[in-house]
Amino acid sequence: MKLFFELIAAFFATAAFCAIFNTPKKQWIFGGLTGSIGWLIYRLFSMRWDIVAGSFAAAVAIMLLARIFAVWRKTPTTIFLVAGIIPIVPGVGIYDTTYALFMNELQEAFGKGMETLKIAVAISLGIMCVLLIPQTIFVQAAAFLKGKGRR
Numbered sequence: 001m002k003l004f005f006e007l008i009a010a011f012f013a014t015a016a017f018c019a020i021f022n023t024p025k026k027q028w029i030f031g032g033l034t035g036s037i038g039w040l041i042y043r044l045f046s047m048r049w050d051i052v053a054g055s056f057a058a059a060v061a062i063m064l065l066a067r068i069f070a071v072w073r074k075t076p077t078t079i080f081l082v083a084g085i086i087p088i089v090p091g092v093g094i095y096d097t098t099y100a101l102f103m104n105e106l107q108e109a110f111g112k113g114m115e116t117l118k119i120a121v122a123i124s125l126g127i128m129c130v131l132l133i134p135q136t137i138f139v140q141a142a143a144f145l146k147g148k149g150r151r
Contacts, residue, residue, distance in 0.1 A: 003040075003043060006039060006043065007036045007039060007040055008036075010035050010036040010038075010039035010040075010087045011032040011033070011035060011036040012032065013035065013086065013087060014031050014032045014034065014035025014036065014083050014084055014086060014087060015028045015029070015031055015032035015035075015083075017031070017035075017082075017083040017086050018031035018032070018079075018083045021079075021082060021083060023079050023083065024075070024079075027069075027073060027075060027079055027080070030069045030073060030080060031079065031080055031083040031084060033065070033069075034062055034065045034066055034069065034080045034081075034083070034084030035062075035083060035084045035085075035086060035087050036087075037061060037062075037065060038058045038059075038061050038062035038065070038084050038085070038087060038088060039058070039087045039088065041054070041057050041058045041061040041062075042054045042055060042057070042058035042087070042088050045057040045058070051115070051119060052115075052118045052119055052122045053122070054088075055088055055090070055119045055122040055123050055126070056122035056123070056125060056126045057126070058088045058123075058126070059085065059088065059122065059123040059124075059125075059126025059127050060126040060127075060129055060130055062080075062081065062084040062085055062088070062126075062127075063077075063081060063126065063127045063129075063130035063131065064130050065080065065084065066078075066079075066080035066081040066084060067130060067133070067135075067138050068138060068141075068142075070138075071135075071138045071139055071141075071142040072142055081127070085123065085127075088123065089123070090115075090116045090119040090120060093112055093113075093115055093116030093119060094116055096108075096112045096116075097109050097112040097113040097116055100112055
């Protein structure tokens with residue numbers, strides 16, 4: 001039940017960021033879906049493995065959804081990616097690292113900082129992995145799904 005409420009919160013938080021980033025209103029639902037599905041993947045992978053693996057898997061899912069929605073909705077990928085990535089950004093890790101530094105708890109700051117850095121690198125690598133897929137594949141898939149590729 002807790003995960004259900006987390007998904008709802010991720011949906012509305014991501015849709016709210018769509019509004020903040022001046023995304024067209026008709027794309028807010030798809031932005032919200034991107035964020036909530038990304039959060040679901042993050043939570044499932046984080047439960048099974050760890051936060052870094054969850055962040056990587058979620059970034060891959062978010063970027064795939066962003067590219068699929070971009071072709072389907074005929075909009076730029078960044079509309080869905082920027083808002084969709086917000087729920088998995090390691091903001092708490094950055095805060096905890098900074099707080100530990102200011103409190104002169106250097107060992108804890110180093111541990112939190114390294115974990116946060118690993119998460120940030122995992123997110124970057126997840127995005128890059130999907131960016132390596134040529135755009136033509138997404139265009140052809142969209143054409144096939146619309147019935148233009150069938151004979």
